[in-house]
Amino acid sequence: EDQVTQSPEALRLQEGESSSLNCSYTVSGLRGLFWYRQDPGKGPEFLFTLYSAGEEKEKERLKATLTKKESFLHITAPKPEDSATYLCAVRPRDDKIIFGKGTRLHILP
Amino acid sequence: DSGVTQTPKHLITATGQRVTLRCSPRSGDLSVYWYQQSLDQGLQFLIHYYNGEERAKGNILERFSAQQFPDLHSELNLSSLELGDSALYFCASSVALTDIQYFGAGTRLSVL
Secondary structure, eight states: OOEEEEEOSEEEEETTOOEEEEEEEEOSSOOEEEEEEEOTTSOOEEEEEEOSTTOEEEETTEEEEEOSSEEEEEEOSOOGGGOEEEEEEEEOTTOOOEEOOOEEEEEEO | OOSOEEEOSEEEEOTTOOEEEEEEOOTTOOEEEEEEEETTTEEEEEEEEETTEEEEEOSOOTTEEEEEOTTSOEEEEEOSOOGGGOEEEEEEEESSSSSOOEEOOOEEEEEO
8 A cells, every 4th residue: 555654743953953854655656756845824835856766856955865765855954934844745656646744843943 | 826726715614515615726737636634634635637637536535526627727526514524625736747736725624
């Protein structure tokens, strides 16, 4: 069965304290792995798409990496405005997109 | 602003009723996706339409149905509503079949 597990569920960091969020997946025929950011009361906002193991993408303080079993979202020197829920999603061969439950990230000033 | 418009923003109704949620995709986007988000289940994929045709169906209840019209807007119909249907319903659109999805602001449905 296709599934996505994100860890940790919640993470509190001090401003400037780097860390990583994990997304483990089991999927038949990965057609893409996506990272989104969601602020309270809003729709998810696209961050990255990764397609194959070894691929990496960066945007400002965020860097996403992909292996055959998991993806990491590395956040370097975070700021309070990076506080949000980060969602990971996979697109399997059958196109039935699966989202993880997210990691709630809180950056303390 | 993602360019995806969902109406209404809020909907309060009673059990047993039927409601229609509307989604206008970004200009030029052919794909429309519907999701349900509840506190305990997270974001759940319901259905995907591409250029008017159903492409993939997730765990969508039989009481729920959707369609995409020739002008590419989409509607999600929820009938015989139950308390457990209370959730945020999101629509997303993308240019083609596997592109980046842009999400609307959602419709918050409260079933009383």
